[in-house]
Amino acid sequence: MKAILLATALSALYLVLVSVGFRMSRPGIRRARFMVRLFWATLPITVALYLATPSDLGFIPGSWIEKNKALELCFLLFLFSACFFGGILQLYSLADRGFSLRIAIEVASSPTGFMTVDEVIRSYSAGRGLDWMYQKRVEDMVRLNLIHVNQNMIVATPAGDKVGARLANLRQFLRVDG
Amino acid sequence: MMQGIVSGASWFCTFLLVHVIWFHRVHVQDCFASIVRILAVCIGGHVGTLVALSWGLPIMNQILGVCYGLLVMGCSFILYMPFYYTIVTSLSVQTLVLLHASPSHGLSLSELQQRFASRRTVEERMKIMVRNGYLKEHNGKYTATLKGHLVSRFFCAVKQLWRLGPGG
Numbered sequence: 585m586k587a588i589l590l591a592t593a594l595s596a597l598y599l600v601l602v603s604v605g606f607r608m609s610r611p612g613i614r615r616a617r618f619m620v621r622l623f624w625a626t627l628p629i630t631v632a633l634y635l636a637t638p639s640d641l642g643f644i645p646g647s648w649i650e651k652n653k654a655l656e657l658c659f660l661l662f663l664f665s666a667c668f669f670g671g672i673l674q675l676y677s678l679a680d681r682g683f684s685l686r687i688a689i690e691v692a693s694s695p696t697g698f699m700t701v702d703e704v705i706r707s708y709s710a711g712r713g714l715d716w717m718y719q720k721r722v723e724d725m726v727r728l729n730l731i732h733v734n735q736n737m738i739v740a741t742p743a744g745d746k747v748g749a750r751l752a753n754l755r756q757f758l759r760v761d762g
Numbered sequence: 763m764m765q766g767i768v769s770g771a772s773w774f775c776t777f778l779l780v781h782v783i784w785f786h787r788v789h790v791q792d793c794f795a796s797i798v799r800i801l802a803v804c805i806g807g808h809v810g811t812l813v814a815l816s817w818g819l820p821i822m823n824q825i826l827g828v829c830y831g832l833l834v835m836g837c838s839f840i841l842y843m844p845f846y847y848t849i850v851t852s853l854s855v856q857t858l859v860l861l862h863a864s865p866s867h868g869l870s871l872s873e874l875q876q877r878f879a880s881r882r883t884v885e886e887r888m889k890i891m892v893r894n895g896y897l898k899e900h901n902g903k904y905t906a907t908l909k910g911h912l913v914s915r916f917f918c919a920v921k922q923l924w925r926l927g928p929g930g
Contacts, residue, residue: 606924647822650763663837670840679920684887686930688896692906692914699904701885709930717930718879721854730858739868740861748862751855758785760850
């Protein structure tokens with residue numbers, strides 16, 4: 585029970601820290617990298633907090649206390665990591681890059697209350713348009729050294745081609761269309 | 763605790779195995795519904811395992827064991843699903859796969875935009891959103907449903923709190 589309570593408290597604390605960090609950061613900061621670094625920085629705090637607090641946290645009933653401390657600490661780290669990688673980081677990723685989410689926001693905030701496909705394309709991401717959306721993904725892949733742009737040609741780097749081959753096999757194995 | 767964690771982890775591995783084998787052998791139409799169904803069966807298996815193993819022990823120990831296992835399964839699920847959906851839906855992943863499949867491992871930007879940032883892409887995505895209950899369509903005009911409004915309001919608040927800008 586102590587692991588669950590501490591993981592919840594630490595996730596809430598992390599959310600506060602990342603919100604303060606984002607609000608105080610300069611424009612153009614790589615937010616995902618900042619989030620991952622902040623997460624690694626909070627891991628020693630997590631271990632220290634676990635070791636410094638009593639097993640019952642002052643109120644947990646005796647029958648709910650775990651006697652195997654190493655197991656409980658590993659469980660705490662697993663819970664906190666899942667909250668971060670599966671929850672908070674995904675929340676950010678969806679809010680900042682979600683394609684469907686952006687479409688939903690455009691339609692929901694339309695002054696007329698409805699939108700056609702062409703209107704969505706024109707107004708996508710506050711008027712930046714659909715080409716901007718794809719250009720952003722291309723720039724991210726260039727930054728990760730997966731592709732390079734030669735005049736108007738997009739070519740996979742050796743690393744990008746290797747990743748592409750693995751992903752193609754995986755998609756084929758799972759019978760993903762498209 | 764150990765019993766609950768081991769049972770939860772084992773049943774999540776079973777879920778993964780069944781999911782991968784099933785999706786490999788059968789062409790699944792509604793992927794998310796199928797995944798949820800497999801997970802529900804595995805959750806039932808975990809609860810059954812724990813009840814059978816801790817039969818006769820105090821009820822609180824049984825409940826705690828079940829909860830620990832459910833937490834392991836829930837956390838593993840939220841870690842796995844983004845990975846799965848990245849492989850299935852990500853435009854960047856699809857771009858790399860397409861580049862790999864092209865003879866010279868390269869394509870022009872306009873060809874890629876035609877494939878991944880065209881009117882057809884948006885139209886198909888909006889149809890999926892209609893099927894999932896986020897939008898309604900009438901004579902080519904799309905409106906947001908209550909679910910669509912709630913989701914967009916929540917994420918607008920997150921964007922504002924984190925000063926993310928429009929994004930997308």
